[in-house]
Amino acid sequence: xxxxxxxxxxxxxxxxxxxxxxxxxxxxxxxxxxxxxxxxxxxxxxxxxxxxxxxxxxxxxxxxxxxxxxxxxxxxxxxxxxxxxxxxxxxxxxxxxxxxxxxxxxxxxxxxxxxxxxxxxxxxxxxxxxxxxxxxxxxxxxxxxxxxxxxxxxxxxxxxxxxxxxxxxxxxxxxxxxxxxxxxxxxxxxxxxxxxxxxxx
Numbered sequence: 001x002x003x004x005x006x007x008x009x010x011x012x013x014x015x016x017x018x019x020x021x022x023x024x025x026x027x028x029x030x031x032x033x034x035x036x037x038x039x040x041x042x043x044x045x046x047x048x049x050x051x052x053x054x055x056x057x058x059x060x061x062x063x064x065x066x067x068x069x070x071x072x073x074x075x076x077x078x079x080x081x082x083x084x085x086x087x088x089x090x091x092x093x094x095x096x097x098x099x100x101x102x103x104x105x106x107x108x109x110x111x112x113x114x115x116x117x118x119x120x121x122x123x124x125x126x127x128x129x130x131x132x133x134x135x136x137x138x139x140x141x142x143x144x145x146x147x148x149x150x151x152x153x154x155x156x157x158x159x160x161x162x163x164x165x166x167x168x169x170x171x172x173x174x175x176x177x178x179x180x181x182x183x184x185x186x187x188x189x190x191x192x193x194x195x196x197x198x199x200x201x
Contacts, residue, residue, distance in 0.1 A: 020132035033060035045167025096200035
């Protein structure tokens, strides 16, 4: 599955249920950039075996992202705040789009966007597996995503579950989540590989 579906459970109400949105707001207020690792699982409505992948991520607000799929295939996404490059190493192809169109109302906006609730309605969804759960529902009814579920602990997102309008669910588990790291100045710079086909702007 060569798309960015960021960017994610059984829930039950509890006395601490109000802490989820509070933690998400604290994350937004105190974390302007982050880096770490992720494990992704994509499950389809048909019940076929989930597709699993792993990789690394770096982001900075607003709109800067470096998302690297390492296994089982190589795919790199880089956003510099204005443009988003998607590089498929197997096809040697680069796709270019504008960040506001590509990430504006996507789950990635919950990590990298300019406003926490600009594109989503946030609601408490209880507690599960030691995580405070927040549901984010897109305000636009014509979007690709039906719901994003975020699990937080210690004011950091540990899990994101994205359910799209086609019955597909993408789950991301974040590990080694390091807030506000010292970043290389070129981390959000993309250089088109020699000989690659370029599609888009």
